[in-house]
Amino acid sequence: MTQIPLSWLIALSAIVFTIGVVGVLVRRNALIIFMSIELMLNAANLAFVSFASHLKSLDGQIFVFFVMTVAAAEVAIGLAIIVQLFRLRETVFVDEIHLLKG
Amino acid sequence: MLVLFFGFAALLVVCSLLVVLHKNPVTSALFLVLAFSALAGIYLLQGAEFLGLVQIVVYAGAIMVLFLFVIMYLNLQHDVETGVQTAVRRGIGWLAGAALLLVATTLLRRGWALGPANEQVPAMEHGNVAAIGKVLYSRYLFPFEITSILLLVAMVGVIVIARGRARTAGEGAR
Numbered sequence: 001m002t003q004i005p006l007s008w009l010i011a012l013s014a015i016v017f018t019i020g021v022v023g024v025l026v027r028r029n030a031l032i033i034f035m036s037i038e039l040m041l042n043a044a045n046l047a048f049v050s051f052a053s054h055l056k057s058l059d060g061q062i063f064v065f066f067v068m069t070v071a072a073a074e075v076a077i078g079l080a081i082i083v084q085l086f087r088l089r090e091t092v093f094v095d096e097i098h099l100l101k102g
Numbered sequence: 103m104l105v106l107f108f109g110f111a112a113l114l115v116v117c118s119l120l121v122v123l124h125k126n127p128v129t130s131a132l133f134l135v136l137a138f139s140a141l142a143g144i145y146l147l148q149g150a151e152f153l154g155l156v157q158i159v160v161y162a163g164a165i166m167v168l169f170l171f172v173i174m175y176l177n178l179q180h181d182v183e184t185g186v187q188t189a190v191r192r193g194i195g196w197l198a199g200a201a202l203l204l205v206a207t208t209l210l211r212r213g214w215a216l217g218p219a220n221e222q223v224p225a226m227e228h229g230n231v232a233a234i235g236k237v238l239y240s241r242y243l244f245p246f247e248i249t250s251i252l253l254l255v256a257m258v259g260v261i262v263i264a265r266g267r268a269r270t271a272g273e274g275a276r
Contacts (some may be wrong), residue, residue: 004107004147007210012144013113014206016118017183018199025195027114030129031173035134038116038165042141045153053148053162055216057157060239061150068160073256075165079172080263086176087266098206 009050017043030082030092034075041071107147113140127178129171138162152231 016039045064048100052060086092124130138161145154159218238246 006216008107008111009144009148011206012114014203014210018203019115019118019122019204021202022195022199023196026192027122027190029127030120031176031178032130034123035130035169038134038161039121039137042161042178042229043123046110046141049145049148049150049153051144051216053150058233060103061153061230061234062237062242064150064153065156065234066245066249068156069253071158071163073252073264075168076256077263079168080260083172083175084263084266092176092178 003054004083006054010047013047016046018042021062023095028093028095030085031050033094034078034082038071038075041067103147106238110140110147113137113143124216127173128170129168131173132144134169135162138166149230152234 005049006047006062020038020040020043023034023039027033027081048060048067052058052064055070064101076091085097114137117133117140120133121130121137124133138157141155143158145151146159185193
């Protein structure tokens with residue numbers, strides 16, 4: 001069983017994280033921004049798993065498990081907030097939600 | 103093995119790009135499911151069987167169902183993204199992404215050394231589920247319990263937030 005080189009995995013993680021950052025910066029639909037945040041979380045998880053399997057340690061995988069749990073809680077809360085925002089403002093476009101802008 | 107890795111990696115990158123670029127939120131969500139599945143494949147290739155399956159069950163299953171449910175509940179139309187301001191912001195976004203990728207490549211090209219590998223290899227005959235369970239319920243027992251409380255708090259919070267303001271105001275007036 002050949003090992004996948006660690007640097008390739010980290011490079012893949014960096015690429016996916018960058019795509020997530022671009023998604024947050026470029027799109028204005030709050031749901032797509034949320035999905036991009038999920039992409040970034042998964043890129044971080046990939047880095048964790050890569051280092052864990054390279055170091056032959058289980059701690060990184062346990063940490064990914066915790067990250068997944070927190071991500072599930074975060075998604076539930078965030079989507080509830082988006083639904084509530086849509087009820088109040090009739091939009092999910094972040095440009096049109098500028099109540100704090102003064 | 104490497105062929106599989108390249109296949110999954112290409113699928114992951116293409117699907118992530120399509121999540122960001124596609125106009126229709128439902129299609130974006132479905133591509134995100136595909137990206138998560140590709141990531142689960144990469145986890146499996148690295149010998150992290152438990153995480154690969156949890157990735158499919160939690161991410162591709164639960165979280166994406168939640169996303170799709172909200173998208174359909176809100177009945178979102180296609181994004182209309184036009185105008186000079188949007189174009190400028192989009193350019194700035196891509197520029198920032200390119201800069202971030204540049205930083206990442208320069209950091210990765212420099213020499214970086216890892217700590218010593220763990221000599222004591224966990225038991226791997228039938229996947230690593232048993233080993234993870236042992237570690238999770240011994241050394242990480244307290245964080246595990248905290249996580250369950252976090253999920254409970256999130257559940258209560260979601261119910262309170264999504265219940266709506268009308269009933270709360272009515273109860274206040276009563």
